[in-house]
Amino acid sequence: MNPGGILTSLMDGLLIGVVYxxxxxGLTLIWGVMRVINLAHGAIISLGMFGVYLIFTNFGIHPYxxxxxxxxxxxxxxxxxxxxxxxxxINAPYLSTLLATFAINMIFxxxxxxxxxxxxxxxGFSLGNVSLGPVTLQGTRLVAALVTLLVTGGLxxxxxxxxxxxxxxxxANNRAAAELMGIPSARxxxxxxGIGTMLAAIAGGLIATFFSFNILSxxxxxQKSFIIGVLGGLGNPVGALLGGLILGxxxxxLPLVMPNTWVPVIEFVLFIVILLVRPSGLLGGKSx
Amino acid sequence: xxxxxxxxxxSGYGEVQILWGxxxxxxxxxxxxxxxxxGVGKTTLLRTIMGLNRTWQGSITFGGxxxxxxxxxxxxxxxxxLVPEGRQLFTDMTVQENLEIGATNQRAHGKYQQNLxxxxxxxxxxxxxAVQKAGTLSGGExxxxxxGRGIMADPRLLMIDExxxxxxxxxxxxxxxxxxxLRKEGLTIVLVEQNVQMALAVxxxxxxxxxxxxxxxxxxxxxxxxxxxxxxxxxx
Ligand SMILES: Nc1ncnc2c1ncn2[C@@H]1O[C@H](COP(=O)(O)OP(=O)(O)OP(=O)(O)O)[C@@H](O)[C@H]1O
Ligand SMILES: [Mg+2]
Numbered sequence: 001m002n003p004g005g006i007l008t009s010l011m012d013g014l015l016i017g018v019v020y021x022x023x024x025x026g027l028t029l030i031w032g033v034m035r036v037i038n039l040a041h042g043a044i045i046s047l048g049m050f051g052v053y054l055i056f057t058n059f060g061i062h063p064y065x066x067x068x069x070x071x072x073x074x075x076x077x078x079x080x081x082x083x084x085x086x087x088x089x090i091n092a093p094y095l096s097t098l099l100a101t102f103a104i105n106m107i108f109x110x111x112x113x114x115x116x117x118x119x120x121x122x123x124g125f126s127l128g129n130v131s132l133g134p135v136t137l138q139g140t141r142l143v144a145a146l147v148t149l150l151v152t153g154g155l156x157x158x159x160x161x162x163x164x165x166x167x168x169x170x171x172a173n174n175r176a177a178a179e180l181m182g183i184p185s186a187r188x189x190x191x192x193x194g195i196g197t198m199l200a201a202i203a204g205g206l207i208a209t210f211f212s213f214n215i216l217s218x219x220x221x222x223q224k225s226f227i228i229g230v231l232g233g234l235g236n237p238v239g240a241l242l243g244g245l246i247l248g249x250x251x252x253x254l255p256l257v258m259p260n261t262w263v264p265v266i267e268f269v270l271f272i273v274i275l276l277v278r279p280s281g282l283l284g285g286k287s288x
Numbered sequence: 289x290x291x292x293x294x295x296x297x298x299s300g301y302g303e304v305q306i307l308w309g310x311x312x313x314x315x316x317x318x319x320x321x322x323x324x325x326x327g328v329g330k331t332t333l334l335r336t337i338m339g340l341n342r343t344w345q346g347s348i349t350f351g352g353x354x355x356x357x358x359x360x361x362x363x364x365x366x367x368x369x370l371v372p373e374g375r376q377l378f379t380d381m382t383v384q385e386n387l388e389i390g391a392t393n394q395r396a397h398g399k400y401q402q403n404l405x406x407x408x409x410x411x412x413x414x415x416x417x418a419v420q421k422a423g424t425l426s427g428g429e430x431x432x433x434x435x436g437r438g439i440m441a442d443p444r445l446l447m448i449d450e451x452x453x454x455x456x457x458x459x460x461x462x463x464x465x466x467x468x469x470l471r472k473e474g475l476t477i478v479l480v481e482q483n484v485q486m487a488l489a490v491x492x493x494x495x496x497x498x499x500x501x502x503x504x505x506x507x508x509x510x511x512x513x514x515x516x517x518x519x520x521x522x523x524x
């Protein structure tokens with residue numbers, strides 16, 4: 001096999017891995033702040049895909065501008081979901097929040113299937129290819145990776161440099177103490193759920209610029225988000241990005257030496273092995 | 289005049305009632321001690337005042353305002369601040385960030401710099417440790433952060449649950465000295481403390497809590513000489 005081909009596969013894998021990372025970041029943020037496992041994550045990724053696709057194909061608005069709208073809608077939508085459902089069970093045992101998000105997932109998937117059917121959609125958007133020596137990369141994937149890095153940086157700036165961001169960390173760390181200091185924790189939880197949802201929607205929106213999809217497509221990314229959460233440590237945004245890169249690299253390289261169908265098997269074996277050996281995540285980070 | 293008035297308050301956890309008609313009214317500018325054995329409901333009372341536990345019956349007023357059912361986060365804006373039992377620091381955040389979060393409420397926000405200097409003057413150690421994660425500090429340093437965070441909130445009434453628990457005698461003395469100083473500066477303080485002797489020595493007024501009620505009250509130095517208190521709580 002030629003080295004250029006290997007390098008291209010690796011780069012392709014890494015570029016999609018970054019997008020996995022941002023999806024995982026949303027899942028991991030929600031877990032880290034409120035100890036909720038969001039099973040509606042995949043459905044929201046799908047909705048993000050449809051958002052960008054529909055705005056682009058119906059109104060001819062540029063996909064990246066559409067992405068901005070989808071991100072904003074994701075934030076508001078997430079907060080709405082929080083207030084309508086999660087807030088009611090947030091103090092109940094894990095199983096209740098798990099079932100609540102599972103129900104949300106079923107509703108979105110059900111409605112989505114009824115409205116959009118499961119016929120694959122394709123935005124038919126391209127930015128051409130970029131060639132660097134022997135490596136050829138899709139422009140849309142490069143931009144997706146770039147957007148992800150920007151969003152990760154933005155999330156870090158928010159969490160560590162802004163007042164509301166510090167409130168999010170304080171509530172994640174000790175909710176009762178945050179209340180005692182005057183932080184309305186219910187509002188901060190809603191904001192955090194909104195941001196987690198926004199990250200999922202952005203991931204979906206980016207994926208729609210280079211893959212075809214249907215309403216069920218988000219589910220795969222949710223599964224990958226769990227693997228990445230375990231790789232990078234749940235509740236750790238940078239860990240999520242690194243975990244995404246590792247998973248992406250595997251997906252780029254493994255198909256060169258084995259049939260494609262074996263890739264998810266390897267991924268989940270990895271998932272279980274890490275859970276057994278290092279439950280707090282390969283890259284440290286905190287866990288329960 | 290009492291700044292805080294607890295009238296016939298009952299509360300508990302789930303079905304279990306812990307407070308059975310609590311009556312307490314700390315005076316403005318004074319240091320009021322709450323003493324009593326383990327598990328009599330001192331922490332529960334403070335949590336109920338702050339709104340972390342729901343008040344079942346009775347009323348709580350602060351500065352003349354009814355706060356019986358107002359949420360915990362609204363208390364800090366009024367100047368009602370608790371240094372909770374077990375410190376409850378933001379362990380993943382730095383010392384500086386803990387102090388910053390302490391100054392979240394509307395009253396304290398504008399006085400951040402001024403209060404920060406006050407805290408660093410009281411606890412110079414915290415200035416050295418400003419960028420260290422609070423969870424990695426020693427127990428004594430963590431207690432300094434807890435008290436410092438409370439001061440950053442610019443309280444009208446500072447309630448402290450177990451100032452000296454688990455601390456070495458030297459540090460206990462130092463913290464009590466800090467308390468005396470704050471009291472001299474005119475801060476109103478409510479202190480729950482295992483070390484009854486030291487608490488009564490520094491306090492103006494005291495309540496003895498037993499079985500979810502205030503069983504006895506009076507000027508601290510009088511309770512110190514009371515035979516029942518001496519026998520039961522001072523082991524004399
Ligand atoms: N979260 C809880 N759920 C149920 N019961 C609780 C809870 N917290 C405290 N209790 C019970 O309430 C009673 C009073 O506890 P509380 O912590 O108020 O006592 P305390 O006077 O502060 O004691 P100590 O001096 O040991 O701190 C105890 O019997 C305790 O077991
Ligand atoms: Mg207690």
